[in-house]
Amino acid sequence: MLLCLPFAAFYSYADTKAEQKFVAITAIVEHPALDNVRKGVEDELKDNGYIDGENLKLQFASAQGSSANAAQIAKQFVANKPDAIVGIATPSSQALVATTKLIPIVFTAVTDPVAAKLTPSWDASKTNVTGVSDALSLDSQIEMMLKIKPDAKKIGYVYSPSEINSTIILKQLQIELEKRGMKIIAAPAQRTSDISTAARSLKGKVDMIYTTTDNNVVSSYEALAKIANESKIPLVASNPESAERGAIAALGMSYYDLGRQAGKIVIRILNGEKPGDIPPQVGNITQLTINKKAAERQGITLSEDVLKSAAKIVEK
Template sequence: MNKRLLTTITVIVAFLAVAFIVTSQPTSKKNATSYVPTVGILQLVTHPALDQIHKGVVDGLKSEGYSGKKIKIDYQNAQADQSNLKTMSQKFANENADLTIGIATPAALSLAKTADGNTPVILAGITDPAGSGLVKTTKRPGRNITGVSGDSPLQQHLNVIKQVVPKAKTLGIIYTTSDHGGEYNAKNMEKIAKNAGYNVKMYTISTTNDMQQIAETMASQVDVVYAPQDNGVASAMKTLINVTNQDKIPVIPAVDTMVKDGGIATMSVSQYNIGYQAGIMAGKVLKGKSTATYSVKTITEGDMTINLKQAKLLGLTLPKSMVHEAETKGEVFK
């Protein structure tokens, strides 16, 4: 074998060896420009408020450049079934989703448990995320979870109650026992209302199936009802209204979608905006921002929302200032 042939063979072998080493090195698919991330969105149940959050999430992701062929979104709705939450969360894990988004506290808790400190989880519409154990603090969440909290402006809600039913003395508050956010809001409103001089009666449901019976009892004992930001109550809002209407008891709910379903009025935090901000945060995390130091965003500013048709049905005349505020800055259902 002559020297030239030997040199040629040596060069070829060396080239093949280098090529093997290079192609054997793992590449970061997330850093590749052509990589399409998978985002799992888990929603607790279908009702207008959570549906608005979902829409906002998708639009928020879009604003960060994640839409169409640039993202794969796997949307799952548990329909208030705990076993579905677990199964759907595991589905995302099996698919190696790059990030998951939980709409409502039970959905977020399920995703957090499945992620086990690894895959980023974005909260969308969570009340009291620190109290529910999802983050260490809202300022520095720690590890893999952050997102958006939509805290109810409870003092403003109480002011609405005072304006709509100025002579009311007994306030009924209803919430779902399995909804941490609902219980949190209900008990905080209880304290505020008692300090304001109201006689407060608390009522609970375990599932939406309980609403008819509990609402009938409540309507016979109170002057006005407060329906907090609670997924179970929101899902059964029409049942609640059907019962309270019979006794001409006004219901002051926490969000605009519940006013649309028969509530009288509220100062409502935009559920769509909560979702939109969560979508933006998700987009930034996909681009590399650390969840551990990405502060939870809390939205508390509300807009006046009124239901004139419902007020007329119950024989209530809303203050002109409230109607004007809703017409100019908020929303009016007629």
């Protein structure tokens, strides 16, 4: 069965059967990190006996970067009455929470579910919502920055002001960097088409550019990396996929494993647990990915210590 709406691509993987469970998944946009989350959820379901087309119906929709689309998808999914809905990234999860108080919702790739008003606290919510956060230790992020460029004092931050995850991290970074005598210089980019301009505005002003899992930024990462290469500004990130797309280094969640972790929660719900009895979790697997070619392009010589600590080294 194929569902089509003008604003998003829907995929249905199986016809409904009486014995099937029904899981719907929606993401704010499709890019490597969020695609890996989705794959992790689906693989976890499969590996635990929920087989697409046999005892499981899967449905997916991308909001293609639009919050308005996310709201429409949420309404469509709720009308279809799945057993659980997975929201990948904050805007899609917020749209789901605003649409239903009954159908179980499992968020993932959300940095701060409390600030995003998905859950009232980090305790079991007693609502229909739980999930897995991708929050990272900023201390470890700053340590990584200084391993890449020990004399860095001014850190550029390209971000979308409309993404609550990004604005929260901006405020937290300001505080943590000030403790070390460092400074953050923010470069807002409301749309993906603004990413290059925002990055270019940092030339001559910063020692490094740092990016998070901001969906607009990640969706246009090659454009950002191009400016970093041209300007010889070291580019570092907080999600491993970005290192494969032009960042020198990325210390962050394994988004595939984050999806597997969310999938485990979905399974608990399919097996009868209430989402409100399951406290929100934080992703538990991080990894450092290094891109040696990006380091060369951006004028950085990587130390042996950094190279040895990498879980993965990219050479492209």
